[in-house]
Amino acid sequence: MALVVQKYGGSSVADAERIKRVAERIVSARKAGDDVVVVVSAMGDTTDELLDLAHQVSPLPAGRELDMLLTAGERISMALLAMAIHNLGYEARSYTGSQAGVLTTSVHGRARIIDVTPGRLQSALDEGAVAIVAGFQGVSQDTKDITTLGRGGSDTTAVALAAALNADVCEIYTDVDGVFTADPRIVSNARHIKQITYEEMLELAACGAKVLHLRSVEYARRAGLPIHVRSSYSTNTGTMVTGSMEDLPVEQALITGVAHDRSEAKITIVGVPDEPGAAARIFETVAGAEINLDMIVQNVSTGVPASQSAGRTDISFTLPKADGPTAMAALSKIQNDIGFVGLLFDDHVGKVSLIGAGMRSHPGVAANFFAALGEAGVNIEMISTSEIRVSVVCRDTDLDAAVRAVHDAFDLGGEDEAVVYGGTGR
Amino acid sequence: MALVVQKYGGSSVADAERIKRVAERIVSARKAGDDVVVVVSAMGDTTDELLDLAHQVSPLPAGRELDMLLTAGERISMALLAMAIHNLGYEARSYTGSQAGVLTTSVHGRARIIDVTPGRLQSALDEGAVAIVAGFQGVSQDTKDITTLGRGGSDTTAVALAAALNADVCEIYTDVDGVFTADPRIVSNARHIKQITYEEMLELAACGAKVLHLRSVEYARRAGLPIHVRSSYSTNTGTMVTGSMEDLPVEQALITGVAHDRSEAKITIVGVPDEPGAAARIFETVAGAEINLDMIVQNVSTGVPASQSAGRTDISFTLPKADGPTAMAALSKIQNDIGFVGLLFDDHVGKVSLIGAGMRSHPGVAANFFAALGEAGVNIEMISTSEIRVSVVCRDTDLDAAVRAVHDAFDLGGEDEAVVYGGTGR
Numbered sequence: 001m002a003l004v005v006q007k008y009g010g011s012s013v014a015d016a017e018r019i020k021r022v023a024e025r026i027v028s029a030r031k032a033g034d035d036v037v038v039v040v041s042a043m044g045d046t047t048d049e050l051l052d053l054a055h056q057v058s059p060l061p062a063g064r065e066l067d068m069l070l071t072a073g074e075r076i077s078m079a080l081l082a083m084a085i086h087n088l089g090y091e092a093r094s095y096t097g098s099q100a101g102v103l104t105t106s107v108h109g110r111a112r113i114i115d116v117t118p119g120r121l122q123s124a125l126d127e128g129a130v131a132i133v134a135g136f137q138g139v140s141q142d143t144k145d146i147t148t149l150g151r152g153g154s155d156t157t158a159v160a161l162a163a164a165l166n167a168d169v170c171e172i173y174t175d176v177d178g179v180f181t182a183d184p185r186i187v188s189n190a191r192h193i194k195q196i197t198y199e200e201m202l203e204l205a206a207c208g209a210k211v212l213h214l215r216s217v218e219y220a221r222r223a224g225l226p227i228h229v230r231s232s233y234s235t236n237t238g239t240m241v242t243g244s245m246e247d248l249p250v251e252q253a254l255i256t257g258v259a260h261d262r263s264e265a266k267i268t269i270v271g272v273p274d275e276p277g278a279a280a281r282i283f284e285t286v287a288g289a290e291i292n293l294d295m296i297v298q299n300v301s302t303g304v305p306a307s308q309s310a311g312r313t314d315i316s317f318t319l320p321k322a323d324g325p326t327a328m329a330a331l332s333k334i335q336n337d338i339g340f341v342g343l344l345f346d347d348h349v350g351k352v353s354l355i356g357a358g359m360r361s362h363p364g365v366a367a368n369f370f371a372a373l374g375e376a377g378v379n380i381e382m383i384s385t386s387e388i389r390v391s392v393v394c395r396d397t398d399l400d401a402a403v404r405a406v407h408d409a410f411d412l413g414g415e416d417e418a419v420v421y422g423g424t425g426r
Numbered sequence: 427m428a429l430v431v432q433k434y435g436g437s438s439v440a441d442a443e444r445i446k447r448v449a450e451r452i453v454s455a456r457k458a459g460d461d462v463v464v465v466v467s468a469m470g471d472t473t474d475e476l477l478d479l480a481h482q483v484s485p486l487p488a489g490r491e492l493d494m495l496l497t498a499g500e501r502i503s504m505a506l507l508a509m510a511i512h513n514l515g516y517e518a519r520s521y522t523g524s525q526a527g528v529l530t531t532s533v534h535g536r537a538r539i540i541d542v543t544p545g546r547l548q549s550a551l552d553e554g555a556v557a558i559v560a561g562f563q564g565v566s567q568d569t570k571d572i573t574t575l576g577r578g579g580s581d582t583t584a585v586a587l588a589a590a591l592n593a594d595v596c597e598i599y600t601d602v603d604g605v606f607t608a609d610p611r612i613v614s615n616a617r618h619i620k621q622i623t624y625e626e627m628l629e630l631a632a633c634g635a636k637v638l639h640l641r642s643v644e645y646a647r648r649a650g651l652p653i654h655v656r657s658s659y660s661t662n663t664g665t666m667v668t669g670s671m672e673d674l675p676v677e678q679a680l681i682t683g684v685a686h687d688r689s690e691a692k693i694t695i696v697g698v699p700d701e702p703g704a705a706a707r708i709f710e711t712v713a714g715a716e717i718n719l720d721m722i723v724q725n726v727s728t729g730v731p732a733s734q735s736a737g738r739t740d741i742s743f744t745l746p747k748a749d750g751p752t753a754m755a756a757l758s759k760i761q762n763d764i765g766f767v768g769l770l771f772d773d774h775v776g777k778v779s780l781i782g783a784g785m786r787s788h789p790g791v792a793a794n795f796f797a798a799l800g801e802a803g804v805n806i807e808m809i810s811t812s813e814i815r816v817s818v819v820c821r822d823t824d825l826d827a828a829v830r831a832v833h834d835a836f837d838l839g840g841e842d843e844a845v846v847y848g849g850t851g852r
Contacts, residue, residue, distance in 0.1 A: 016482035023483075050502065056442035057449075058509040065512070068520050069505035072498040076476065079495035083484040086491070094494050099570070120570075144525070144546075 002168040003125070004029060007039040007135065007158035012173055012232040013077045014044035022173075022232065023084035026130055030090055035125045037165065039135045039158040040081055042073025063108030067137070067148045071096070074134030074154075082132050091129040095120060097146075100131075101164075102138035102157060104147045111138060111147035113156065113219075116164035125165075133161060152213030159216045163223035170225055172212060173232035178239030179204065179211055181257040181412040186403050191414030193257065195240045197247075200256045200357055201227075203389045207353035208261025217241065245357045245388070254365070255356035255410045260403050262396055264294060265324045266349045266382070268316040269331065271341030278338055279315060282331070286317075289330040294318040295351075295384040295393065312341070316382060318393060321347050349381065350399030353391035354406055366390045372409035378402045428594040429551070430455060433465040433561065433584035438599055438658040439503045440470035448599075448658065449510035452556055456516055461551045463591060465561045465584040466507055468499025489534025493563070493574045497522070500560030500580075508558050517555040521546060523572075526557075527590075528564035528583060530573045537564060537573035539582065539645075542590035551591075559587060578639030585642045589649035596651055598638060599658035604665030605630065605637055607683040607838040612829050617840030619665050619683065626682045626783055627653075627667045629815045633779035634687025643667065671783045671814070680791070681782035681836045686829050688822055690720060691750045692775045692808070694742040695757065697767030704764055705741060708757070712743075715756040720744040721777075721810040721819065738767070742808060744819060747773050775807065776825030779817040780832055792816045798835035804828045 006026065013019050029036050050069050054061040061069075078094040085092035101117035124131040135154025140147050149156055155172055162170035179201070180190040196204075198221035205214040211229055220227050220241065230238025272278050279298065286293060296317045319327055328345055335343070352373075359365040369390050373380060378401060382393035394402055407413060432452065439445050455462050476495050480487040487495075504520040511518035527543035550557040561580025566573050575582055581598055588596035605627070606616040622630075624647035631640040637655055646653050646667065656664025698704050705724065712719060722743045745753055754771055761769070778799075785791040795816050799806060804827060808819035820828055833839060 016479060019483055053442060053502070053506060054509060057445055057506050058513040061509040062512050065505045065508040065518075065520055068508075069502060072501040072505075075498040075501065076479070076495060079491045079498075080479060080483050082491040082494075083480060083487040086488050087484040092491075094491055 001033045001035065003035045003037070003165060005037045005039065005158050005162035005165070005167045005170045006173060007154055007171065008041065008173045008232060009154065009175075010041040010044050010046070010077075011175060013040055013081065016080070019043075019077070019080050020084050020087075023081060023088055025232070026085060026092075027088045027090050030130060037121055037125070037131045037133065037161055037167070038081065039133050039154055039161065040074060040077050041135050041154045042070075043077045043080075046073040046076065064145055067108045067146050070148055071134065071137045071146050074136060078132045078134050082130075085130055085132075091127070092132055093124050093129050094132040094134070095124075096134050097137035097157065098139035100133045100161065102133075102160065103141045104138035104149070106140035106143045106145065106147065108145075108147055110150035111140065113138060113149070113160050114141055116160050118161060118164050121161070121165065133157065149215075152215070155213040155216035156219055159219045159223070159225060159227065163219065163225050167225070169228050170220065171228045171230060172216075173230060174211055175231065175233065176211065177231045177234060177236045178229045179209070179241075179257070181414075182403055182407045183209075183260065186260070186400050187258075187407045187413070189413035189415070190407070191412060193239050194237075195242065196256060197243050197245050197357060198241060199245050199388060200355055201241045203353070203355040203386065204257060204259050207259035207355065207389065207391060208263065208351060209257075209259045212241070245360075254358035254362055255354060255412060257355055257412065258403050258406050258410075259353045259355060260399055261351040261353075262399060263321060264318040264349065264351060265321045265345065265347035266316055266318050266393060267324070267327060267331070268314055268344040268346070269340050269342075270314055270344060271312040272315055273339050274311045274313045278340075281334065281338060282315065285330050285334050286319075286327055289323075289326050291319055291323045291327050295382055295391065297382045297384070318349070318351065318382070348396045349393050350396040350402070351391055351393050352399060352402040352406060353389055354410070355389045357388050359390075360387055368409060369406060372405045373402055376401050376405035378405065427459045427461065429461045429463070429591060431463045431465065431584050431588035431591070431593045431596045432599060433580055433597065434467065434599045434658060435580065435601075436467040436470050436472070436503075437601055439466055439507065442506070445469075445503070445506050446510050449507060449514055451658070452511060452518075453514045453516050456556065463547055463551070463557045463559065463587055463593070464507065465559050465580055465587065466500060466503050467561050467580045468496075469503045469506075472499040472502065490571055493534045493572050496574055497560065497563045497572050500562060504558045504560050508556075511556055511558075517553070518558055519550050519555050520558040520560070521550075522560050523563035523583065524565035526559045526587065528559075528586065529567045530564035530575070532566035532569045532571065532573065534571075534573055536576035537566065539564060539575070539586050540567055542586050544587060544590050547587070547591065559583065575641075578641070581639040581642035582645055585645045585649070585651060585653065589645065589651050593651070595654050596646065597654045597656060598642075599656060600637055601657065601659065602637065603657045603660060603662045604655045605635070605667075605683070607840075608829055608833045609635075609686065612686070612826050613684075613833045613839070615839035615841070616833070617838060620663075621666045621668065622682060623669050623671050623783060624667060625671050625814060626781055629779070629781040629812065630683060630685045633685035633781065633815065633817060634689065634777060635683075635685045638667070671786075680784035680788055681780060681838060683781055683838065684829050684833050684836075685779045685781060686825055687777040687779075688825065689747060690744040690775065690777060691747045691771065691773035692742055692744050692819060693750070693753060693757070694740055694770040694772070695766050695768075696740055696770060697738045698741055699765050700737045700739045704766075707760065707764060708741065711756050711760050712745075712753055715749075715752050717745055717749045717753050721808055721817065723808045723810070744775070744777065744808070774822045775819050776822040776828070777817055777819050778825060778828040778832060779815055780836070781815045783814050785816075786813055794835060795832060798831045799828055802827050802831035804831065
């Protein structure tokens with residue numbers, strides 16, 4: 001008998017019919033003899049609808065109240081799911097993040113989990129009940145206020161509970177059969193990946209693969225907890241995220257897959273005086289506005305006339321599109337102080353990344369990657385690399401072509417067409 | 427500086443615009459120097475929509491999960507109201523029933539308040555914030571599960587918090603200017619009542635006046651807390667519920683008002699053997715099904731042939747319409763055992779009641795009441811009286827005529843037309 005934590009996203013519980021289908025799936029795991037803890041997101045578009053209501057009463061809703069509001073969404077879906085399980089003759093009890101013992105920092109809208117004390121869940125399991133837990137939420141250890149973990153937080157809730165309960169596996173249900181060598185919506189012969197290391201999955205998630213949230217993979221890696229990413233529409237085996245790069249056999253495939261990201265924008269700071277401390281002050285300012293940067297590139301300045309370019313440099317970085325206005329406003333304030341020439345904002349960029357643990361020992365990978373893009377006519381605007389990843393920024397209109405070109409060049413395709421079921425969860 | 431508890435029903439916070447209007451009203455109380463605690467119901471039809479969802483996944487949802495589901499409604503309205511107050515430049519914090527310290531029994535769907543420990547609300551007030559509390563909900567002292575107080579529970583939440591915080595007054599906002607001598611929708615010249623005793627208000631509420639929930643009046647009476655029932659659509663002074671009958675001046679008006687109720691049904695148990703213990707067993711059965719009876723009448727049996735009627739009696743009682751099927755099923759089970767002849771269910775009855783503290787010393791009131799109904803052609807089916815009330819059951823189609831006839835006969839009308847703003851809260 002195993003202890004399984006299952007997480008269902010918003011599209012899996014979008015209406016009464018789908019909730020009933022998820023209930024059947026949970027009951028079949030109980031029938032197979034497993035103990036089950038379920039983490040659930042808000043139904044379908046509930047979160048967006050609540051956000052819309054919030055903006056109708058206030059242009060800038062306070063974080064504490066926004067968290068109170070949004071957590072109503074999971075409260076609804078989890079209670080309905082418990083009812084649907086009862087209706088199949090099995091015991092189930094729903095718990096808020098707070099009741100489930102998810103203790104967090106007090107930063108509203110993106111709290112981090114400090115500790116998990118799942119005493120009530122353990123009691124429910126001991127009494128033979130399925131425990132249903134609201135994803136995405138917790139309670140501040142200091143202020144006792146309700147908090148949320150930010151987008152994708154339900155994955156993190158599931159992994160954190162699985163680790164605290166010493167579960168055998170954490171199953172993340174989504175709308176595809178797991179992780180693929182590229183997004184099957186773009187690359188029709190993308191190949192299903194049976195197993196992937198935490199490190200590779202981290203790079204994929206960081207590079208835009210939406211199937212798992214970055215923080216949940218970090219958490220699982222620290223806890224040594226296997227994640228099974230699978231479809232809520234089929235009973236196929238999905239992708240196991242487990243194991244470390246150190247354990248990989250030598251004959252391991254060179255490349256794991258191609259990821260892409262359309263969610264970022266690029267800011268270029270033109271003509272920054274090339275003197276010690278200038279870059280530090282710029283990035284302190286951006287960090288002070290609580291913005292997470294992604295890629296940073298510094299070059300000799302080409303955005304100013306030659307007469308001014310001596311001793312000046314251009315700095316570009318990528319960031320989430322939504323944070324663009326805040327970052328631009330914060331940087332404008334320090335323009336005179338630092339003495340840079342100008343600011344450019346570009347939200348028509350895309351990022352394509354190639355990930356593979358095998359590339360550590362194959363220095364030619366980056367060159368082949370750039371060559372494939374060149375042949376496809378894709379212009380490279382920024383480059384960034386890690387030990388197991390190469391990423392470039394290009395025009396967003398070139399992104400699909402770039403993904404296909406790289407996928408082909410590294411011969412990642414399978415023989416079958418990948419199956420896509422539609423919709424995405426939180 | 428006073429401490430005021432204000433309660434707003436679902437129609438007062440039905441959409442973003444109305445929430446903003448309520449926020450303005452709260453802020454004007456703050457500007458006048460008062461400390462304010464606000465109790466709020468779920469927006470408009472939210473509770474009914476959630477109930478509908480519940481019945482889509484389960485024909486008989488478990489009480490614990492239904493409470494978890496329904497309490498999402500107040501969570502949404504209270505967070506939005508807090509945001510709307512922030513937007514006017516004032517501090518506000520929302521609290522669930524559990525956070526506000528509303529400790530209850532563990533009977534889901536109709537928990538009773540055991541204790542109120544409003545430490546967090548007091549801290550919020552001390553820091554100058556408006557405290558917004560979810561009405562209708564609490565947390566079980568024993569099981570720590572979320573509970574609801576049943577329909578009208580938000581009134582009780584407001585009174586309980588006002589008592590625990592030692593507030594100066596509890597203001598219940600509704601869609602009329604307070605309590606009238608009859609429902610202004612039926613009697614156009616119904617007169618506004620400036621002040622009414624707890625006892626009279628209890629009788630009115632028990633007899634179908636929807637303006638205040640019965641339990642909240644009982645609670646306020648025990649705590650000696652004045653309730654101000656007033657309109658959320660105007661700034662008119664409403665009705666003060668305060669004082670006891672013992673304090674009334676001798677020249678007090680004979681009659682307070684006329685109440686009516688369309689929410690009940692009548693069950694008649696025909697041909698009950700007239701022997702000791704039969705009635706007791708019948709009402710033990712009904713009580714065992716957790717049904718609250720209202721009026722009970724026993725008569726010589728007329729529903730069976732004369733040959734069988736000797737030594738037999740008919741027993742009729744009224745109960746909430748929704749409880750009818752449960753009661754009929756429970757009674758059917760004991761028919762052979764007790765040996766009664768049959769069961770009749772009638773959901774086309776109405777009840778009209780005349781209430782007045784002054785009638786204690788005026789024995790002719792009941793006779794005049796019956797005479798007025800007779801002149802209006804209303805047939806009386808059941809009669810019940812208390813020290814300060816006379817009630818009769820009649821056909822539901824006769825109810826409006828009955829209310830008008832009684833209101834006229836006791837000369838309760840004012841000179842102005844009453845104002846009705848439309849809509850009702852929970």
